[in-house]
Amino acid sequence: MATVNLIYFGSVMDITGTNSETIDAPATLNELNAWLISRYPGLSVISYRLSVNRQLITDNRQLVNGDEIALLPPFAGG
Numbered sequence: 001m002a003t004v005n006l007i008y009f010g011s012v013m014d015i016t017g018t019n020s021e022t023i024d025a026p027a028t029l030n031e032l033n034a035w036l037i038s039r040y041p042g043l044s045v046i047s048y049r050l051s052v053n054r055q056l057i058t059d060n061r062q063l064v065n066g067d068e069i070a071l072l073p074p075f076a077g078g
Contacts, residue, residue, distance in 0.1 A: 004032070004068070010073040012043065025067075027063065
């Protein structure tokens with residue numbers, strides 16, 4: 001298990017009720033995402049992307065101590 005920092009933005013922050021937390025995470029990003037959805041069921045009905053250490057991630061990967069994982073809802077720009 002790795003201790004990771006989670007950062008929430010926009011609608012994700014509304015669902016979690018906080019902008020960040022530090023947790024003992026499961027071994028992989030996919031397992032963490034499943035854990036987050038079980039803890040915050042509202043995440044299952046919104047769209048978001050995962051960023052690890054400020055890089056958007058599209059596949060599974062091992063988590064290590066100190067990783068910073070951000071849950072990013074879609075952003076609109078102008």
